[in-house]
Amino acid sequence: MNTRFRIVGGARLQGEVKVSGAKNSALKLMAAALLATGKTTIRNVPEIADIAIMAELLTRLGCTVIRGDDWVTIDVPEVPGHRADYDLVRKMRASINVLGPLVARIGQAEVALPGGDAIGSRGLDFHIKGLESLGAQAHNEHGYVIASAPNGLIGAEITLDFPSVGATENILTAAVLAKGITTIDNAAREPDLVDLGEFLISMGAKIEGLGTPKLIIHGVAALHPTDHTTIADRIVAGTWAFAAVMTSGDITIHGARPQDLELPLEKLASAGAIITATDDGIRVRIDGRPQSIDVSTLPYPGFPTDLQPMVISLNAIANGDAIVTENVFEGRF
Template structure:
């Protein structure tokens, strides 16, 4: 099992290009099930999660071809026919977003059998809202032995779907299913994240009629079939925010390119409040810190455009050496402070009470062996290791490989002393 070692103390100076968004790419890949023509996705990240989903799509009848095209890294997905409507547990359990193949399978072929994704280390994240949306569209849902059996032999029907709480995954799933439904579907209390706008643009390029993504109401007029298309994946705002925090943590000056500054505005405001300099550019941001100690600031996670829960762990790492005490409230997922004990192994002063963590900044972190508990927590430990005295070794980094492309290379190009220690093989996920 691979590990990452970081020797702290080096400032970061240089340019980091931001990859395509993992959270968008995996839903766009699922959209390939909706058409018998090729879907070409450019600006595609190469990650464990995209690899997992590609393996599942291949089992369902999709050919998945990765290459370097004229627009950079691309993936071409082609499903002339659905050869199987069965998504087994051993594949779905590796990534929760795999469950979103259910809607497209039912929409195109009228039936599917997909494993429930199981538990999650950062909270329950049930799929009830996903299933309620499909039932509203006319699918018959049966749960048996850990699997969802969904049928709509006469096709899905347009409907009004009103979510009791905001859910990014359920909104995306409803959109993927409704584009081939007969009639008009209106999704109310929809999530407003940028990845939903990206999905809408891709689906519309394929011939769908979707409007309103990025607002609380999404309207979809179903069409009989979709065609192939070419679509560029939106820049990854979480990767962009992560490297912005890393630059503020280590000091120096880092330019983040191939990105959109408005996607991390809530983070940029907090970085400026803490004392870092953030310059918005046409294709990203420049983050600078001259070495002076940052100030503690409070934050609360919230749906977009609020502070992203996927950046909470990284910002907590930043606050471990800030001057003063910061309060961090997590409102999206329960049990998402599992990185706190690992940061404390590095000398951080953190106390957690329910959904709130108090971080009292210390003058110096000390390198130690730590363990990643989930995707975002893993990179928070890397960020802390950038300033810890001595060497920090992060184990279980298969979590990190799920969502960060070439992390050691990108940080190393800016002067970080970071290296991968190869293990004996791939972990069982």
């Protein structure tokens, strides 16, 4: 059955909201749970369709997945399955994140080429090259990424041509069980990537440099299950912040982490917003019509591409002219 929303605009948004856990973090943590036998619990998990898809994917790989209101427990078998089929992977791009953990854990993986939010080219070359640098054999065949490392992975020095979040995640989750030391230069620095790194450290991984362009991973023989709370979703928090400014509103955003939104909040301040920290988040308010803002999207800590549509919406009703430049996904406009 189709669901429709009827939106009656023209109102000033004011009040309080609580930000959910970060989708882009929770999905990657669920995939990384494959790295250890036993029960891993992830908390502050958003109740969205992508989480259900990842839970089904892990179930087909032999895991037992139990979901609560805002948590998920994943019981990983000694030898999980190695094939992620197209009927699930096509629905969600984050499914590719099982690739690194499976190759590291059981020495083989067959993962269908992903679907999901088809924005730009977003190829998997960086993922494959990274795994090959660690000693795996990897290639595309009949719509699947097929990778194997029957003798295990070996640490390597890897430099990414672009700070791809997905490639950094797959290389990182593979390298934690590789023999020796792996370095990733020009690594992604997104808060979700840092959250993944901290999750892996809580499982026993040895990782240095989280939040910097250079990661150093000392491989370990095995990891153990963990209990971890996902960070708040910075894109959801940023969306609420922009909504407050676009409607001349006043919104307190509980759970928002201002350190993850420094540039967007600076831009909103230049548009005329008054932004203050609260005990557990931020308050965003503005009197009158905002001023237009110029924005160029870039990988973190630059302006996030996922907030670019909100910038355009704000500029459509703001005073003055502005230029918005998309540098991350060429098909986003």
